[in-house]
Amino acid sequence: MPKPKVAFYWCASCGGCEETVVDLAEDILGVVEKLDIVLWPVAMDFKYADVEAMEDGAIFATLLNGAIRSTEQEQMARLLRRKSRVLVAYGSCACMGGIPSLANGFAREEILKFNYEDAPSVVNGPRTRPQLSFEEEGRKTHLPEQSRVVRSLDQVVDVDYFIPGCPPTPLITKKALAALLGDAPPPKGSVLAPDTALCEECPRKVGKPADLSFAQFRRPHQALLDPEKCLLAQGVVCLGPATRGGCGAQCPAGNMPCTGCFGPTSRVRDQGAKILSSLCANLEAKEAPDIDRVLEGIPDPVGTFYRYGMAKSILRRRVDLNGG
Amino acid sequence: MNPTDKAAAAGTGTPPAAEWTPRIVAFFCNWCTYTAADLAGVSRLKYSPNVRVIRLMCSGRVDPQFILDALSKGADGVLIGGCHPGDCHYVEGNYKMLRRFRLLRRMLSDMGIEPERVRLEWISAAEGDKVKLVINEMSAQLSALGPLNLPGKAKGWDAELTAEREAVHA
Ligand code: SF4
Ligand code: SF4
Ligand code: FES
Numbered sequence: 001m002p003k004p005k006v007a008f009y010w011c012a013s014c015g016g017c018e019e020t021v022v023d024l025a026e027d028i029l030g031v032v033e034k035l036d037i038v039l040w041p042v043a044m045d046f047k048y049a050d051v052e053a054m055e056d057g058a059i060f061a062t063l064l065n066g067a068i069r070s071t072e073q074e075q076m077a078r079l080l081r082r083k084s085r086v087l088v089a090y091g092s093c094a095c096m097g098g099i100p101s102l103a104n105g106f107a108r109e110e111i112l113k114f115n116y117e118d119a120p121s122v123v124n125g126p127r128t129r130p131q132l133s134f135e136e137e138g139r140k141t142h143l144p145e146q147s148r149v150v151r152s153l154d155q156v157v158d159v160d161y162f163i164p165g166c167p168p169t170p171l172i173t174k175k176a177l178a179a180l181l182g183d184a185p186p187p188k189g190s191v192l193a194p195d196t197a198l199c200e201e202c203p204r205k206v207g208k209p210a211d212l213s214f215a216q217f218r219r220p221h222q223a224l225l226d227p228e229k230c231l232l233a234q235g236v237v238c239l240g241p242a243t244r245g246g247c248g249a250q251c252p253a254g255n256m257p258c259t260g261c262f263g264p265t266s267r268v269r270d271q272g273a274k275i276l277s278s279l280c281a282n283l284e285a286k287e288a289p290d291i292d293r294v295l296e297g298i299p300d301p302v303g304t305f306y307r308y309g310m311a312k313s314i315l316r317r318r319v320d321l322n323g324g
Numbered sequence: 325m326n327p328t329d330k331a332a333a334a335g336t337g338t339p340p341a342a343e344w345t346p347r348i349v350a351f352f353c354n355w356c357t358y359t360a361a362d363l364a365g366v367s368r369l370k371y372s373p374n375v376r377v378i379r380l381m382c383s384g385r386v387d388p389q390f391i392l393d394a395l396s397k398g399a400d401g402v403l404i405g406g407c408h409p410g411d412c413h414y415v416e417g418n419y420k421m422l423r424r425f426r427l428l429r430r431m432l433s434d435m436g437i438e439p440e441r442v443r444l445e446w447i448s449a450a451e452g453d454k455v456k457l458v459i460n461e462m463s464a465q466l467s468a469l470g471p472l473n474l475p476g477k478a479k480g481w482d483a484e485l486t487a488e489r490e491a492v493h494a
Contacts, residue, residue: 017408071486106433149481156485250414273388280423281384286409291426301431312377314392 004181005059007039008090012100012150013066016167017091020176021063023170039080048076052085057161063163063301067093067100067311068151081157081292086180089153092166092261095191096310099166101150102303104317107324108148112296140324145314148324151310162191163248166261166308170246172246173192193246195265198258202240202249206228212282217297220256231257237298239305242268242275261308270314272305296310339455346466348375348459349388349394350403353415356449357405363452363480369454372463375403383444384417388428391442396474401441401466408446418446440465441472 008021021132037045055108057075062084068074079086082130092098103111114131116122153159163176176192177280179185199205208230218235225231230239231252238257244265251258264271279298285291298304306313352358358379364371380386383406391402404425425444433439443462447454458482 074486147484149484216359268389270389270392272426272431273392277388277424280427281420283423286419287425288422288426291423295423295427296428298427300434301427302434305431314389314396315435315437315474317477317481318434318436319472319474 003034003036005036005058006037007059007062007080007084008042009039009062009064009076010035010042011064011066011077011094011153012069013091013093014099015042017081018064018094020091020165020167020170020173024174031165034200034208048079051083056082057085059084061088063088063090064153065091065094065167067097067152068156069100069103069147069149070144073149073284074147074156077153077157085154086160087157087182088161088163088176088184089159090163091168092263092308093164094310095164095321096263096309097150097152099307101152101311102307103150105302106318107321108146109324112146119240148321149317150311155310155311160188161186162189164191164193164244164262169250171248189265191244191266193244193262197265198240198243198245198247198252201245202230202252204228204252205235206320209233214279214282214294215284215285216294219297225255227255234298237279237304239271239275241278242271257320258306260305263309263312272313273304275305277303329460330358332397333421334419338463345374346395346400346463346471347398347470348401348403348462349399349464350377350405350459351383351390352377352405353378353407353413354381354419355385356411357409357445359441359445359449360405360447360451361455363449364455367452369452369456373460374463375459382412383413383421384414386421386424388424391428394479395437395441395472397405399467401462403445403462404442404444405447405455405458406444408448411448436482437472438469440469 008018010018037044039051062080064077064087066073066079070079089095093100094188097104112129116124117127130143131144133140161176161180163172165172172193179192199208207228212232214235216235217237220236220250223234225234225236225249232240236257238252239251240258243258243260244262249258260271264274268274283291284314285294310317345481350359358377361377364473383404386404394402404421407413409418412418425442427444429439432442447458447459
């Protein structure tokens with residue numbers, strides 16, 4: 001029997017997801033023996049033309065990481081969708097927009113201007129910006145156009161499975177691959193991670209009181225944290241209650257609050273609104289001025305609650321940017 | 325008008341400005357504001373017809389997701405009515421709502437939505453006239469702000485997606 005063909009591809013990503021695939025180390029060798037890798041730009045040399053030349057559906061599965069925010073990424077997503085029987089959104093950016101989708105709080109021009117002109121580390125006297133095409137010695141070169149809106153993969157093409165995480169852990173990656181290659185693949189649209197809140201698997205859960213009550217919020221650098229007690233109970237904004245488990249609660253175990261990278265469980269549509277709802281329910285204060293004072297302890301609610309998922313939030317993007 | 329705005333205006337079916345009136349989604353607590361709205365009706369107090377009332381058992385049941393959902397599906401404003409402080413049937417529900425509302429307002433303004441579009445009022449079962457006052461005031465405010473039109477905006481954003489092209493330039 002021929003080995004199933006798989007592809008790994010990256011779009012707007014930091015490279016961390018690719019690391020996880022590499023981190024499978026010996027395990028990946030076992031995987032590679034069973035698989036025929038037909039595209040993996042980070043590690044092996046293939047040309048897009050090779051992919052275009054394949055028959056539609058020739059690839060068994062593509063694991064695509066990164067958000068979609070350029071014409072090239074959109075076209076590659078469409079191409080790989082067509083060539084693959086199974087398309088997997090791999091990692092928080094492909095699943096929910098990830099950190100790159102925090103750019104949905106800004107107009108494209110603001111972003112370009114900052115990065116090519118105003119950032120303190122930029123030296124760019126002539127204010128050169130990337131051009132979509134230019135000609136040199138009779139050869140025309142094209143660059144992709146940056147889109148105005150950052151998108152998750154499923155906001156561009158049909159997606160079969162989602163593997164969350166920033167990055168996904170080697171363990172859930174291995175489990176997911178085994179499930180995909182097994183005889184009874186999970187139903188289409190599944191998120192290949194547990195559908196329970198992170199608190200369920202957090203070692204600090206034992207110390208989490210049934211009735212939380214916040215008099216103030218503290219950020220991790222503002223306090224010496226008890227290494228065993230639930231972080232929320234210590235007034236630190238931990239997104240565990242509104243986040244899907246599966247990571248093994250690595251951050252709380254390392255004395256840092258969960259920042260929400262696995263996204264919400266299936267019962268939550270908007271992770272940010274959900275954590276807002278649960279945090280606010282448990283404030284002590286009852287009068288607006290006192291409430292506002294406590295909430296000042298969360299200086300950037302949008303960046304905190306939608307750190308990995310602005311693209312998939314209900315609003316998707318700052319709404320007053322008009323054409324920008 | 326740039327192409328994205330044009331697409332937004334074309335895609336929505338938003339009526340021309342002259343015919344447009346604001347749409348308000350109202351979440352009213354069963355024990356107070358909903359009864360008050362009923363009373364307003366029975367007493368034939370005229371309030372602006374732009375409001376769609378949804379009855380909930382308590383303002384504490386208003387999940388912030390409902391508010392975002394209403395706005396994203398085309399509401400120009402969301403009104404929440406609950407029992408006065410100390411009078412909530414479930415003791416704490418209205419305080420929970422107040423706290424959520426305070427943070428949601430900040431979040432909405434960071435997302436480019438005018439805070440006036442979401443309003444929280446305590447209205448007891450006896451205050452039919454207050455229902456009228458608040459709704460009329462809010463619809464005047466929203467008329468001044470103009471349409472929020474999030475469905476149209478989303479269509480405009482997605483107009484940038486390219487049709488599938490055969491060649492990929494890298
Ligand atoms: S530390 Fe965070 S993840 Fe752990 S139990 Fe507390 S809230 Fe949940
Ligand atoms: S604890 Fe939260 S932020 Fe940390 S890896 Fe797990 S899901 Fe991601
Ligand atoms: S019962 Fe009316 S606000 Fe709770």
